[in-house]
Amino acid sequence: MTSIDRTAYPKFKQFPDPKELAELYTPTAAEIKFVKSKTKSHEGLLRLMVMLKSFQRLGYFPHPEQIPIAVIKHLRSCLKLQDSVKAIPSERQRHTYKNIIREYLGVKQYDKTGQRLIATIVAQAAQIKDHPADLINVAIEELVKERYELPAFSTLDRLIRHIRSMVNNRLFALCSQGLSTTEQTYLDKLLVVIDNAEEDENATLNLLKSPPKSAKLNGMKLLQNKFDMLMTFGDAKRLLQNITPTKVRHFAAYARTLDIAEFQDINLPKRRTLLLCLLYEAQIKTRDYLVEMFIKRILKIQNNAKQRLQELRDKHLVETSELLATLGQVLQASKQAKETQDNAVFGEQVQSILDEHGGAELLMQKLDEIAAYNTNNYLPLMWRFYAANRKALFSLVRSLDILSTSADESVIEALKFVLDNEHKRAKYLPCDIDLDFISNNWRALVVAEIDGADVLVRQQLEICIFFHLAAEFKTGDACVVGSESYGDFREQLLSPVECEPLIEEYCCLIGFPANPADFVEHLRFCFTQVAEEVDKICAVDKQFTINKEGEPVLKKVPSLTQLPEVDLLESKIRVLMPDRSILDILCNVEHWLNWTRHFGLLSGSEAKISEPGERYIFTTFGYGCNLGPNQMARHSGGMVTAHEISYTNRRHVSAAKIEAAIRDIINAYNRFTLPNCWGTGKKAAADGSKFEIYENNLHSEYHIRYGGYGGIAYHHVSDKYIALFTHFIACGVWEAVHILDGLLKNTSDIQPDTLHADTQGQSGPVFAISYLLGIKLMPRIRNWQDLTFVRPSTDVSYQHIEPLFKGVVNWSLIQTHWSDMMRVVLSIKAGKVMPSTLLRKLNSYSRKNRLYQAFQELGKVVRTMFLLDYISNVALRREITAVTNVVEMYNGFLDWVFFGKQGVITENDPIEQEKRLKYLDLVASAVILQNTVDMSLAIQKLMSQGEVIHKRHLAALSPYLTRHIKRYGDYVVNLRNVPEPLEVAINLPPEIFEM
Structure with a gap:
């Protein structure tokens, strides 16, 4: 049976509060008149009214014993009846009253x-x-x-x-029925356990579920072998035409939770369908992983070549110094010869200097060697590092169906040419392809002249084409058929016909014109107005100046000092806050919100485990604090085993279920008045924090910014201090790709419209998409002087901010591609595609993608308006710093919560890695809610004792208090300890907000 708590089926609250009683159960005059017309006795009056109000609340007639006593008392009071009047009718009365109520409300009986x-x-x-x-x-x-x-x-x-x-x-x-005999055999063999060497020749269930290894050569070969095994079945998509994509994803997710023994208990058609869906998902994901590995291998080859170039520079540093010394001696001789006007002596001196250093021929040889490495051109060195990867890269590219997403197919045609000549051993190939897309440095390596005719250097051509193919994947100019992350994103967008009726309504909602010409004119007017206002501000307020070197300088915003009253207030509050363990906190939040109702079997059935609430709390604590199932079981006093925890995590919990539980906590937190002292909920900040993970997985990457191997938890944190959404991404991923996803995936009651971020949020396309989505992007920008300020037109100049501008807006490009940009934005709003899918392809320049260039141009306009406001508005800069500091404080708070295993995520599966971060957010949100409850109660107590508390002092506090929380010891879940109701702490005395 399905848990009623997971549905919208209405039911009574066990203890309705006075506000709910007044709003939902107070009868109107018309209802009282109606009830009195149908019954004469006091008992009948109360019973009919109880049934009427219950039906209006629930939509069905509950059993009399299920009606809360508080509801009956409230109705008895409203009807001015004595306590002795009974509310439970007889069966005959119930039958009669049901018909009366159905007729009165115009409701049909279920039949x-x-x-x-x-x-x-x-x-x-x-x-x-x-x-x-x-x-x-x-x-x-x-x-x-x-x-x-x-x-x-x-x-x-x-x-x-x-x-x-x-x-x-x-x-x-x-x-x-659509499966052939061969396909049926393939699927059935997935569940066969083979102990001998034949296991390497056949796909298995574990192979389908296996996560990718790191992007090393061996990892790429293993992934390629896996893909080859999966594709011996053929493309599974053709066999799933009768099942919708959402259903396929659900079946695949369900199949992923099952082991071989559990599959054997399922009937054959269902078993094969589940395996087919899992196989199809594995084929899609493996294509994605192969492209990621290809990009990372090319990047690794490129970085190795750069590093080798630097090593050669260092190696020839002595010879460079010697050549410079020789040149210095020649110049000195030239100076002396100029004074004496004796060129013959000068010639003899130069020859003597050259002979002294080995002669002209040796010096020329050294010069050639140094000149080869004294540039930034590392391309000639790539072959050395490419050679070992050549066979694997060719195999990978051949296994994928790669297409161009634009009319320009020059890279794809060049790729076909390279693949056709893979087994050639000749040094040169005929110049039969268009290479206009390559740079001059590449052309110098790839194209050679033999007997007056151009030929292609085969080895350098291979590296060049793979290098450009990786760039095409990243910009979206090339796609892989059957891939999700690297498919043709245009297929995910709404069609122009679908967009047409939506544009006007959406533009009206956001507040800008619904046609290209008026949109550009509106934006030009806003831009011009902002620039003129800032020019006037800078005439009076010297926050922004130009130094002697002509560089713009912005005064530093002075930091606000912490008031001593704040520290005193915090210490008083902390004294009144009881000591709690994290498990106690999770139990309290469960009592208040029943957040574990979101967990359960994917089938939707009631959990077939004893005390499921306790099991879910143990699992959340074990993974959320990074103890893991084994350590959690060792410290639970025998209440739960490691297998029970891991089984619960695998079968009962998904990332979406954890997000639903977090949403409940955020919504409850948002009801409190204390967080309103910290923020409005209309602002949020996005930032990443590094978590260490093992090296042998695709997410793990060494990043110089963070140091060491790991992944990035990218958080969106409200100015009310609670996290709204978290992504887990690789270190090498451009963080701004996910900057907008968190706001769109956030379904809580806190809905920000302003987003702050660190320097990674300064990209033009990010500004453009944010603007069109109605999101105010306000990142913290360190090197703002390096960004391009554009002016509205060539004939506009400014008195005080003129040196900032370095370009002019291309309004025609924005107007031409306005419809295409709106199609993208409407597709995002419709949930067809996420901003990260597009930003991943728009984060680097594409000479083919005019849509990218239009987004970049629009982004320059929006970013320039923001930067002008940024340099002229001290309050804005202070606000950005304050909100981004919140997310940095949250990162530190998470480090404290995630105390197990020294903060290292020991799971290699990307799906499980994501779940670990979701568990962590769930625990952190529960602690934040409990702290807010305890702080609110402490504030109420202090004020009841005559303490005067000002809102400005509360605004300097935060719910990230940890000193009173116990992390260690024996872990026991006790749901029998019932905390005080949330309602007791929700509201603070109104006097605070008057101070």
């Missing part, structure tokens, strides 16, 4: 017609959705819409499960 109605709707929804709770919600919505009384939850659950089972079984049968 065969209603059953057929929701059966039809749910059968359609089951083609897309799979979780029973989601299907139950669809049925409830339809019944309410059609004015039907809701049936009992068990009745609804049985019907939904029956329909879902019928739809799924039909899909399983269709999919299984």
Whole structure:
């Protein structure tokens, strides 16, 4: 049976608060009049009114014993009846009153017609959705819409499960029947355990689930072998045409949680369909991983060549110094000869100097050697590092179906030429391809002249084309068929026909014109106005000046000093806050919010484990604090085993379920008045923090900025101090790619419209997409002088800020591609594509992609307006610093919470790595909520004792207090300790906000 807590099926709160009683259960005059017209006795009056208000609240008639006593007391009070008047009717009265209420409210009794109605709707929804709770919600919505009384939850659950089972079984049968004998054998062999060497020749279930290794040569070969094994089945997509993509993803996620023994217990059609979906997902992901490895291998070859160039420079440093000394002697001789006007003596002196240093021929040889390495051209050195990777790179590229995403297919044609000549051993190849896309440095290496005709140097050509192919993958100019991250992103966008009716409404919502010409004119007007205002401000306020060297200088914002009253207030509050363990905190939050209701089997059934709440709390604590299942079990006093924790994590918890639990905590936190002292909720900051992970996985990467191997947890933190969303990305990933995703994926009640970030958020395309999405991007920029300020037109000049401008806006480019940019933005808003998918392709220059250039041009305009405001507005710079400091404080707080295993994530699977960070955010959010509760209660107590507390002092505090929290010792979950209700602490005395 599905857990009712995971559905929208209405039910009573066990202890409704006075506000809820007043709003939901107070009868109107018309209702009182109606009830009095249908019954004469006091008992009948109360009973009919209780049933009426209960039905209005729930949509069905609950059993009398399920109605909270508080509701009955409230209605008795509203009707001015004595406590002795009983509220429980007889069965006959209930039957009569039900009919009266249905007629009064115009509601139909649930019958065969209603059953057929929701059966039809749910059968359609089951083609897309799979979780029973989601299907139950669809049925409830339809019944309410059609004015039907809701049936009992068990009745609804049985019907939904029956329909879902019928739809799924039909899909399983269709999919299984479409398999050939060879394909059936392939899928069946996935579950066969082989102990001998033949295991390497056949795909297995573990192979399908296996994460990629690091992007070393051996890791790339292993991944290539895996892909070859998977593709011996053929492309699995063709066999899944009858199943929607969302359903395929769900089946694949479910299959991923099962082991071989569990698969054996499933009937054959369903088993094969689940395996096919898992295989299809593995094929897609492996293509993504292969492209990532290809890009990383080319980058590694490039970096090795750069490093080798530097080593050669250092090696020839002595010879360079000797040549410079020789040149100095020649120049000195020239100076003396100029004074004496004796050229013959000068010639003899020069020859003597040259002979002294080995002669002209030796010096010329040294000069040639040094000249070869005394530039930034590392390209000639790449072959040395490419040679060992050559075979693997060719194999990788051949296995992928690579296409161009633009009309310019020169790189793809050159790639085909290189592949066709892979086994040639000749030094030169005929110059039969277009190489206009390569740079002059590459052309000097690739193109040679033999007997007056141009030929191609085969080895250098291979490196050159692979080098450019990696760049094409990164910019999106090349795509891989059947890939997710590197597919043709245009296929994910809404069609122009779908966009057309949405543009006007969206533009009206955001606040700019709905056609290209007016949009450009509106933006030009805003830009001109901002520039003129800032020019006037800079005439009076000398925050921005030009130094003697002509460089712009911005005065540093003085930091605000901490008031001594704040430290005193914090110490008083801390004294009143009780000591708690993290497990106690998780238990308290469970009592308040029942956040563990989101966890459970992917099938949607009730968990078949004893005390599931306790198990989920142990699992969350074990992974969220990085203890792991083994250490968690050792310190639990025998209450849980390591296998139980790992099994619960694998079968009952997903990243989406953890996000749902976090959302509940954020929404509860947002109800408190104390966080309003810290922020408005309209601002957020994005920043990354490094977490160490093992080297042998694709996410792990050495990064000079952070030092060591690891991955980046990229957090979006509200100005109210609580994290809204977290991504886990590789160190080498451009962080700004994910800067907007967090806001769009955040579904909590806190919805910021202003986003602060560090220097990585200064990219032009990021500014452009943010602007079109209605998000104010305000990053903290260190080297702002290095960014390009553009002016509105060539005929505009300014008195005080003129030296800043280095270019002019290309308005025609923005106007020409306005419709294409709006198509991208509307697709993002529709959930068809995430900003990171596009920004990953827009983060570097593409000569082919005019859409990139349009976004870049729009971004320059928006960024220039922001920078002008930035240099002229001290309050803005202080605000940006303050909010970005919040996310840095949050990073430090996470380090404290994630105390196990010295903060190292020991999981190599990217999916599990992501879950570790989600668990951590869940624990951190629970601690923040508990701290807010305890701080609010302490503040209330202090004020009740006559303490005067000012809002400005509270604003300097934060919920990241840890001194009173115990992290170590025996870990025991005790859900029998019931904390005080949240409502006690939510509101602070109004006097605070008057001070």
